[in-house]
Amino acid sequence: MHLKDDHMQNSQLKPAYNMQIAVADEFIVTTDVFQDRADFGTFIPLIEKYVDLYNQYPLNPVADAGYGSYDNYTYCKTYGMNFAMKFGMDKQKRSKKYEKNLEVKVKYINQLTVADVC
Secondary structure, eight states: OSSOTTTTSSOOOOOOOOEEEEEETEEEEEEEEESSSSSSGGGHHHHHHHHHHHHHOSSSSSOOGGOHHHHHHHHHHHTOOEEEEEEEEEHHTHHHHHHHHHHHHHHHHHHHOOOOOO
């Protein structure tokens, strides 16, 4: 894994790991270590480890936007979990600037004719 912080400015690879901790009622219920620097790829394996330990799926897994992905949403839905995860662009999509840009794009698309597209 390549760390974001490079004091030497020489892009050397430094060993690093992504530690994940699952907590329920202020107790650590499971942990795992990954070499994947993105959190969204660690959600399902961590939940599977939880299931192996407790023989049930958590009812209400909560995670930040780093875990938000289509695969994680569908996984939660498939196994009946009430998930609370933001998607990655949630903050940007709630901004007025995004809404304004979206309106401009929609107006442009509506003005296109079939000849323009083909």
